Amino acid sequence: xxxxxSFFKKVKFMWTYMCKTLESIRGFVCCNCPGxxxxxxxxxxxxQGCPNQKLCASGATKAPDPAIAEIxxxxxxxxxxILVLSGKGGxxxxxxxxxxxxxxxxxxxxxxxxxxxxxxxxxxxxxMGLEGEQVHQSGSGWSPVYVDDNLAVMSIGFLLSSPxxxxxxxxxxxNGIIKQFLRDVDWGELDYLIVDTPPGTSDEHLxxxxxxxxxxxxxxxxxxxxxxxxLQDVRKEIRFCHKVKLPIIGVVENMSGFVCPKCKxxxxxxxxxxxxxxxMCADLNLPLLGKVPLDPRIAQSCDEGKSFLSExxxxxxxxxxxxxxxxxxxxxxxxxxxxxxxxxxH
Amino acid sequence: xxxxxxxxxxxxxxxxVLVLSGKGGxxxxxxxxxxxxxxxxxxxxxxxxxxxxxxxxxxxxLSVGRPDVHQCDSGWVPVYTDAQKSLALMSIGFLMEDPxxxxxxxxxxxTALIAQxxxDVAWGELDVLLVDTPPGTSDEHLxxxxxxxxxxVDGAVLVTTPQAVSTGDVRREITxxxxxxxRILGIIENMSGFVCPHCSxxxxxxxxxxxxxxxKLTGSExxxxxxxxxxxxxxxxxxxxxxxxxxxxxxxSAISSISQTLLxxxxxx
Numbered sequence: 001x002x003x004x005x006s007f008f009k010k011v012k013f014m015w016t017y018m019c020k021t022l023e024s025i026r027g028f029v030c031c032n033c034p035g036x037x038x039x040x041x042x043x044x045x046x047x048q049g050c051p052n053q054k055l056c057a058s059g060a061t062k063a064p065d066p067a068i069a070e071i072x073x074x075x076x077x078x079x080x081x082i083l084v085l086s087g088k089g090g091x092x093x094x095x096x097x098x099x100x101x102x103x104x105x106x107x108x109x110x111x112x113x114x115x116x117x118x119x120x121x122x123x124x125x126x127x128m129g130l131e132g133e134q135v136h137q138s139g140s141g142w143s144p145v146y147v148d149d150n151l152a153v154m155s156i157g158f159l160l161s162s163p164x165x166x167x168x169x170x171x172x173x174x175n176g177i178i179k180q181f182l183r184d185v186d187w188g189e190l191d192y193l194i195v196d197t198p199p200g201t202s203d204e205h206l207x208x209x210x211x212x213x214x215x216x217x218x219x220x221x222x223x224x225x226x227x228x229x230x231l232q233d234v235r236k237e238i239r240f241c242h243k244v245k246l247p248i249i250g251v252v253e254n255m256s257g258f259v260c261p262k263c264k265x266x267x268x269x270x271x272x273x274x275x276x277x278x279x280m281c282a283d284l285n286l287p288l289l290g291k292v293p294l295d296p297r298i299a300q301s302c303d304e305g306k307s308f309l310s311e312x313x314x315x316x317x318x319x320x321x322x323x324x325x326x327x328x329x330x331x332x333x334x335x336x337x338x339x340x341x342x343x344x345x346h
Numbered sequence: 347x348x349x350x351x352x353x354x355x356x357x358x359x360x361x362x363v364l365v366l367s368g369k370g371g372x373x374x375x376x377x378x379x380x381x382x383x384x385x386x387x388x389x390x391x392x393x394x395x396x397x398x399x400x401x402x403x404x405x406x407x408l409s410v411g412r413p414d415v416h417q418c419d420s421g422w423v424p425v426y427t428d429a430q431k432s433l434a435l436m437s438i439g440f441l442m443e444d445p446x447x448x449x450x451x452x453x454x455x456x457t458a459l460i461a462q463x464x465x466d467v468a469w470g471e472l473d474v475l476l477v478d479t480p481p482g483t484s485d486e487h488l489x490x491x492x493x494x495x496x497x498x499v500d501g502a503v504l505v506t507t508p509q510a511v512s513t514g515d516v517r518r519e520i521t522x523x524x525x526x527x528x529r530i531l532g533i534i535e536n537m538s539g540f541v542c543p544h545c546s547x548x549x550x551x552x553x554x555x556x557x558x559x560x561x562k563l564t565g566s567e568x569x570x571x572x573x574x575x576x577x578x579x580x581x582x583x584x585x586x587x588x589x590x591x592x593x594x595x596x597x598x599s600a601i602s603s604i605s606q607t608l609l610x611x612x613x614x615x
Contacts, residue, residue, distance in 0.1 A: 051454040087448070088401060089481045090371010094511070120482035121368055121515040163514060166368075166521035168483045171453025199370040199481060200400035201448040202456070227583050229375075233401040236448035243450070263545035269576050273583040299552045303510040 129305025409585025
């Protein structure tokens with residue numbers, strides 16, 4: 001019952017948040033949405049013309065999606081869940097997610113999984129060297145694809161039959177597959193589930209937070225590059241995290257300078273004109289986990305489906321990655337300890 | 347909310363070009379901005395419609411700040427970057443009270459807003475309207491096409507970086523274009539090598555050759571490559587006109603050449 005109340009509050013909160021965002025847009029009349037779970041849902045005058053009117057009027061939105069509880073039960077065997085977010089595209093979310101997964105799985109005693117919820121642009125299969133792999137179904141659900149014995153991956157890329165196949169889906173269909181990934185994949189017992197997301201603050205992000213609402217999510221890693229053009233989108237993502245009460249583990253600044261392999265001079269290809277992630281973290285009181293320099297071998301490794309951390313372990317970028325991974329592991333251990341002590345108190 | 351949009355705001359727009367990718371962060375907004383500036387440099391009247399609702403980058407790139415958006419009898423008045431009204435812009439970035447506020451909308455709301463953008467902006471007379479899109483093949487892209495159906499869409503340029511991870515997504519975008527009947531005007535490869543300003547060594551930071559290979563593979567025209575250029579990045583950051591400040595640079599030559607090829611393609615269609 002306590003979980004249901006908490007879920008209602010979150011759905012109502014997210015809907016109200018979306019409406020207030022619409023209100024803040026000058027010149028557009030606010031939908032004055034009564035709220036999907038209110039008595040007036042679908043019936044009030046302001047519901048006219050809303051695409052969800054029929055659904056709300058039917059009462060379906062008042063009932064919690066049973067999948068949320070099912071996902072909660074399914075993921076009870078997953079110790080740590082980490083979302084990798086940005087707001088900005090092309091900053092290296094998938095690159096980071098993949099290498100985080102590799103680094104965590106380098107400890108053979110840990111079970112790690114990587115879930116790719118970028119439905120339109122699934123990069124993870126290529127980056128993990130799993131292009132062309134297909135998903136199989138068994139009695140216990142969909143089997144993820146294994147890179148190593150202790151590293152599993154799931155992506156819509158495995159459900160497409162050709163590299164040219166486009167996933168031209170609107171929001172609701174994308175939400176459906178995300179639900180299936182969480183509920184129907186046989187993840188088994190995991191130490192870490194890493195979720196790679198697409199850029200933006202839209203269906204995929206709302207859905208992943210909603211469907212994980214009955215589980216404990218350790219937090220989000222925010223990826224950015226140094227320029228203000230990235231940071232302005234990343235600040236929105238951070239606001240999104242705060243609004244949906246998703247803790248932020250820290251920020252990673254990617255593409256942070258380039259050292260010429262010939263003359264060893266550093267160039268700021270993506271200049272931190274507003275102080276980069278360092279300034280943003282200082283302003284928003286967030287931990288800066290590390291600054292990863294540009295290294296052509298990172299792009300090469302991703303294209304070849306290999307782990308940069310194994311290919312070039314002594315590079316400056318690899319060392320920064322390893323430090324970041326250690327910070328994340330420490331954060332997760334502390335959060336587990338806190339959760340355990342909270343459970344003991346009750 | 348889902349009534350077919352009347353595209354009268356586009357009645358005097360000669361050509362509409364979508365700037366697509368499939369992959370995020372390849373430089374769609376940068377390329378849109380630079381193409382617009384290059385076309386204006388060549389004497390054309392240009393408009394930019396920024397339909398990236400979650401990450402509207404163009405206002406900053408053109409240094410227009412956060413102006414008030416007004417209405418006239420024919421609809422929303424776009425924001426002009428200059429007194430001559432040679433470059434018009436409409437972006438959701440103009441409509442937000444707080445620039446750090448996230449637009450956390452599901453598909454149907456995005457679709458509805460894009461319908462208004464397309465139908466209710468009084469663009470006036472334009473030679474080219476460039477439509478900057480977010481990455482992907484989803485609600486925004488379908489909404490733009492559905493609402494532009496009454497007006498002609500000349501086609502799309504696709505932006506990629508050289509790496510396979512990027513071209514892999516752009517291949518899917520090409521499929522999207524084929525399925526929705528959008529003509530592919532060509533492929534632009536961005537971040538195509540970095541020439542060290544100190545020793546002139548060229549480093550292929552994001553691999554090499556992917557754009558041309560993709561064009562060959564898909565039977566599309568390769569429009570050209572734009573190198574990684576810290577001066578371009580800086581202009582984009584500061585909202586300065588790269589085409590004015592660095593008109594002698596190889597980067598500008600590349601952009602200018604691409605814009606000329608694009609213009610020829612539009613005029614002969």
